[in-house]
Every structure is written in C-alpha cells, then in structure tokens.
Amino acid sequence: MHQLASIPSPSQGVWHLGPVPVRAYAIMIILGIVAAVWLGERRWAAKGGTPGVIVDVAVWAVPFGLVGGRLYHVITDYQRYFGEDGDPVRALEIWKGGLGIWGAVALGAVGAVIGCRRRGISVLALGDAVAPGIALAQAIGRWGNYWNQELYGRPLDAFWALKIDENHRPMLDGGPALDPKYADIATYHPTFLYESLWCVGVAVLVIWADRRYKLTHGRAFALYVAAYTVGRGWIEALRIDDAHHILGLRLNDWTSIVLFLGAVAYLYLARNSTGPENVGIPAEAASGGAGSVPGTAGTEAETKGGAEGEPGASDTAADAAGPADDEPVSAAEDAQDADELEAGPEAAARAEDAPADVPEDAAGPEAETEPESKADSETEAEPEAAPETKADDQTKADDQTKAGGGTKAERAAEEDGTAELTRPAKGEPIPDGK
Structure with missing residues (x-):
C-alpha cells in the first residue's frame, strides 16, 4: 500500500552523547512528569494547600508508578519474557518501551498514599489536584510510542496514517520473521496520536468540570478515570499488537470496562460529598505570621508583654481610651469633674x-x-447711691x-x-x- 501523504516515522529514537544514550522515549516520560507536577502544583495551591507538596509526593509516586507500569506490562505480556523463546533479562529493558498505564496508576497511588501520610494530607484531595496533570502526562508520554514506532493500529489508507518502517512492523509469533499479512503494508492507524489528543481532551474536561461543579473528595480523579477509559476502549480495539483476549476482547478492554463502572459508581456515591478537605497547613500559618490564622492577631496583641506581668497592648489601649461612652457615671462624679474643669490651675492662682x-x-x-x-x-460707692427702699x-x-x-x-x-x-x-x- 502506497500513500501519497502520511505521517512519517522518525528515522531514529536514540542519540548518543559519547557513551551516554539519550532516548526520546525517556525524554517524553520525563516531560510528562514535569507537566503533571507543574499543573498539579497550581491546582493544589488553588485548593489552599502548601506549595511544594506535589513535588514531595511525586518523589514517592513516580518511582512506584514506573515500577508498577513495567510490572503490568511484563505480567500481561509474560510470554515475551518467560515463554519458551523468552528472555527474562529483557523485562528490565524499560528504555525499549512497555509501560502499562493501569499498573503505573495503581502502584503510583500506593506511593502517593505514603507521601500524603508523611505530609498529613488527604490523598483524595491530592488525587483531584493531579488528575488533569496525569492525563496531560499521558498525552505527552504517548509520543514515546511514536519515536519507538510501536503500539500502532490496523492498516489505514488516509492522509493522517502513520508510516511504519519494515523492521518495526508486526512479527510472526514474536519474530524474527514479519507477519505475511502486514509485510507489504506501510501505513497504519496512529493510535498514539488518537490517545494523545484524547488525553488532552480529558484534562480539559476535568478542569472545566471541577470549576463548574466543584468536584472534591476524589470525584475529579474519578471523572478522569471514567473519561480516559472510554477513549482507551475504542482506541484499544484498533491496535494489532499481541495481547491476551478474553471472550473476544483484549485484556485492556476488560480493564477499561471494570474501571469505568467503578469510577461512575464512585461519582454517584460521592455526589453529595462537599465537606472540608485536609490540604495541610499553609506555609504562612505554619510560620506563625501575624494574621495567618483567623483570630490570632488579637490574641498576640493581648499576650505581648504579659510574660513579666506587664499590661498587654490591648490593655494599654483600653486604659488610654478611658471609660466607655455607655459606662454609668454618678451625678456626684459629674459635678466634681465639672468643678475641677471650671476651676483649673489658673483659677486657683487667682483665688x-x-x-x-x-x-x-x-x-x-x-x-x-x-x-x-x-x-x-460697692462699699465705697454706697454714700453716692440713690436712696433705696427697704x-x-x-x-x-x-x-x-x-x-x-x-x-x-x-x-x-x-x-x-x-x-x-x-x-x-x-x-x-x-x-x-x-
């Protein structure tokens, strides 16, 4: 099959800086992690959480996720590594591709729980914050499949079809010979591109829905799982790489169905969860800054100088202000104050x-x-006064x-x-x- 237009595949996916190989697949994974942490930090700060928490939790979640993704891939494709012609050492060659997203999410969640417990925060709140970032990381990471020319779909005769080199086309029973059905076919469905675009849409959907409906207590993460599995289902149906089938469906299709039903059920059961979430203590409150915690400013003013028995700032202000306007004052005190004001020091001197x-x-x-x-x-003027009556x-x-x-x-x-x-x-x- 010869196409007039198609998406070309890269000529190579690895470069060498001296003895150090730089692999495009690894670069895409790293860029995805950076994007997920960046977006997660912004969303966590919007929840009122302390900056830097996502990075701290990622220290635990990312290694766990990488191991989990590789384990899922090796277990579901065990014949490649532990079959008759398999090589168990190849299971460690993660740079050649092979990360199952479900294993990465599952074991990465275990690492996230450990990180959240160490920081004393809610793992559900953190999951909501990082959900669209995970989808964005998947969108970037899928381009690693493009550089490795792997996980493409059925043959396609269209301008957006992906051209695959002959040495990367499907092998017969794992190789080394090409499968006769695809030996002469050069263009296939770019399933990596489909899933990448779908994941970008999922990230946008979760962000919009979170702002519109205030999704908390794990509901934003559940929406991400539900939306992603819908796309993964139809994209998985296009792929032609080796996979286990159960009742005519690929294993990843069944996994998507189960996770979709679970996510929808959680969204329904948690629909009324609107209470406060534990996102930790903000940095300014933890440092004890004035006004960082509501109600602490007055307390600090009252206790200043109180350690040695001196009056606090609020007491001094109250003394200077005098009695309140509505404080009752007796009539005798009013008369005494009036006499003192009227007399004054000058009147005493004149007296x-x-x-x-x-x-x-x-x-x-x-x-x-x-x-x-x-x-x-008046005494001197009396003789000159006119006669007066009695x-x-x-x-x-x-x-x-x-x-x-x-x-x-x-x-x-x-x-x-x-x-x-x-x-x-x-x-x-x-x-x-x-």
Whole structure:
C-alpha cells in the first residue's frame, strides 16, 4: 500500500552523547512528569494547600508508578519474557518501551498514599489536584510510542496514517520473521496520536468540570478515570499488537470496562460529598505570621508583654481610651469633674491673690484687671447711691450674701482685723446675715 501523504516515522529514537544514550522515549516520560507536577502544583495551591507538596509526593509516586507500569506490562505480556523463546533479562529493558498505564496508576497511588501520610494530607484531595496533570502526562508520554514506532493500529489508507518502517512492523509469533499479512503494508492507524489528543481532551474536561461543579473528595480523579477509559476502549480495539483476549476482547478492554463502572459508581456515591478537605497547613500559618490564622492577631496583641506581668497592648489601649461612652457615671462624679474643669490651675492662682472675703469660686475675669475687689468698690460707692427702699436693701443684702461678700457686719469685722475669727472655714455653710 502506497500513500501519497502520511505521517512519517522518525528515522531514529536514540542519540548518543559519547557513551551516554539519550532516548526520546525517556525524554517524553520525563516531560510528562514535569507537566503533571507543574499543573498539579497550581491546582493544589488553588485548593489552599502548601506549595511544594506535589513535588514531595511525586518523589514517592513516580518511582512506584514506573515500577508498577513495567510490572503490568511484563505480567500481561509474560510470554515475551518467560515463554519458551523468552528472555527474562529483557523485562528490565524499560528504555525499549512497555509501560502499562493501569499498573503505573495503581502502584503510583500506593506511593502517593505514603507521601500524603508523611505530609498529613488527604490523598483524595491530592488525587483531584493531579488528575488533569496525569492525563496531560499521558498525552505527552504517548509520543514515546511514536519515536519507538510501536503500539500502532490496523492498516489505514488516509492522509493522517502513520508510516511504519519494515523492521518495526508486526512479527510472526514474536519474530524474527514479519507477519505475511502486514509485510507489504506501510501505513497504519496512529493510535498514539488518537490517545494523545484524547488525553488532552480529558484534562480539559476535568478542569472545566471541577470549576463548574466543584468536584472534591476524589470525584475529579474519578471523572478522569471514567473519561480516559472510554477513549482507551475504542482506541484499544484498533491496535494489532499481541495481547491476551478474553471472550473476544483484549485484556485492556476488560480493564477499561471494570474501571469505568467503578469510577461512575464512585461519582454517584460521592455526589453529595462537599465537606472540608485536609490540604495541610499553609506555609504562612505554619510560620506563625501575624494574621495567618483567623483570630490570632488579637490574641498576640493581648499576650505581648504579659510574660513579666506587664499590661498587654490591648490593655494599654483600653486604659488610654478611658471609660466607655455607655459606662454609668454618678451625678456626684459629674459635678466634681465639672468643678475641677471650671476651676483649673489658673483659677486657683487667682483665688490666692483675691481678697479674703471673696471665695475662690467667685473670682472671675474682672479680678485679673481690677486692683480692688468688686465688694470693696460697692462699699465705697454706697454714700453716692440713690436712696433705696427697704425692699431694695433686703434684695441687695441677699445678693451680696450670694456673691460671697458677706454682711456689713462681716465686712466691718474684716476691716478691724477680726475677719479670721468671723469668716467661716472652707466647706462650712455661710451665715445668711439675718
């Protein structure tokens, strides 16, 4: 079969840097792991988890996943390595391809559980975070099959068909002779490309569904498994490489069916799981920074300086602020505060300079500018005053008594030097003069 257009296969998949071989298959696996960790870190941070957790867990999950993927491949194709013409040493030649995704996910999950337990976080929450990253890693890793010219599909006569070199076409019973059915056929279904594109779509689907429906508690990971197995089922049906068949279906088809049903069942059973997830303590909270944990700022302010019995910041602020507006204050305290404010230090000084017959609280602004007291001025002005009635005299006497000037007898006694004997002590009631 000769095609006018097709996807060419690479001429080689390994390069040598001196004695060190650099294999394209290994590069694709490494790039897939990097992409999965990068996307997983971003999604884990969006969940509120501590940065760096995905890398720490990957230290456990990746080696376990590589071993699991190789074990799955060797077990399902054991005749290649432990059959009559098999070579068990070839089971260790992982660079030549042969990683089963189901073994990689299963044993990689064991490594992830160990990593999560060491960090004290939920493995389900982590699975949701890395699910689209795993799909993206598969999309990149499938290009390793392209470089190795392996795992292609049935013959195809189309412009997107993949051209396979003669030494990579299907062998008869494992080789070394070519299978006569495919000896003259050069183009086949590029199943690596189908699965790569499908995995990209699965990653996009999981990210969209997670944002739209808030998939938590392992549901995002279950959606990834369900969506991937659907694509793997029809892609597996196109492949012509050797595989075990059960009831007419390839082993990987049965595996996909079982995992699809399990994933759908989990999505249904966990449909109402919306509670909080254990994603660990954020880095700023673990360092004890102010405001990192809600409610800790006030506690720190109250306890500052409290180790040696000193008042905390909140106590000092409360003392400076004084009593609250709504704190009840007695009328006596109000009157005392008013007298103290009204008197002040200046009023006390003026009271000392004022004449003895004028009480301290009667000194006003006039006392500062007039050399004589108001009471003395009124005494000197009495002979010139107009005649007054008896009622007016009584009213004037009362006014003078209220103003603190005292009666005429008291003023006369004061002029004779006997004021100290007749003037009432401070705090005693003043005689009304009647």
